[in-house]
Amino acid sequence: MIRAAVVGAAGYAGGELARLLSGHPEVELAQVTSSRLAGRWLHAAHPNLRGVSELRFVDEADLAPCDVLFLALGHGEAAQRIERYAGLAERVVDLSADFRLNDAAAYERWYGAPHPAPEWLGRFTYGLPEVSREALRGARYASGVGCNATAANLALLPLARSGVLERVVLEVKVGSSEGGAQAGPASHHPERAGCLRSFAPTGHRHQAELELVLGPQEVHFSATAVERVRGVLCTAHAFLTEDLEEKDVWRLYREHYASEPFVRLVKERTGLYRYPEPKLLAGTNWCDVGFERDPASRRLVVMSALDNLMKGAAGTAVQCMNLMCGLDETAGLGFPGLHPCE
């Protein structure tokens, strides 16, 4: 069994990691840390884990060596202590943005401060298996992924890789859990309830990951917070270099994603859920992708949906661990979701 620990397990992504690792057939979840909740039961922060895990939070100072260490800390924290963490575990998966970019200048441009440990940037593999699967096999260090970036990247990757993406304008509609477990004035219920809030019309940090994955195409990215807890719906207006027929687009996406265990094409002519729907994906590691071609132009509208805490964070992190440790890539990630559900 692989011994794993989660640093920062009181947060939402940390809680999802604890849920997934508690049910993973090849993993023993050995420790969960929270300085604020040290000594309290894991289920004090994550009541869904009552009866699932008997772990208590420990202070980070009491973290013991393990095989795989998951870091679910706020942005900037992992990089400040990465030497210590790397000394505790053979493998590290960091869910924050600290090691997603491979360029310190780009990090400073997007995150507004110099990187605390720039010498570590090159040691991390970008943690999206659909992009860097072979590099992740056996790797020691994997970064997390941005949830919005992952929805957009998986929507557009087949177009970018096949060279037909000229430029794209995309919007993500996102749930409130993207804001984390710590409340603030903007998440206060009377202020948040009912809002459709354009919180990043331009300049969202995840654009850096789009440029990293998709390449030099012109990408315009906006984010809107909607009345949900979990979920991302990305609507991308992709302008193509050539006039593709629907069947050509089907073929392109099929070829790209045929062997992907967690990407599904959803484009139905009939039925209630004709295109990707985040509601159906809560708790799953799926990313659903669909599209519709505008017959009057070279615009292809590509929709993608995922659970921001799963495929957009903890689920992908466990998928990375599986690859890094030579396990079945899908181990521990089989939950198919609920229907009907809220």
Place this chain on the structure above:
Amino acid sequence: MSDTTLTTAPCPECDAAVRCDEGTLVNEILACPDCGAELEVTSLQPFALALAPEVEEDWGE
């Protein structure tokens, strides 16, 4: 598995390979496994499909 289960025809909508199972009849309606399109079997020798007529759903204003 009989030979007929190996017969496929492309979906006219999305180009997916739609299988002709044993016992399939001409004029039978099949559903494409990928895009869900309802397909009418227009021929068995060779196996061929056409989009079946659909009642449009009203998705509101």
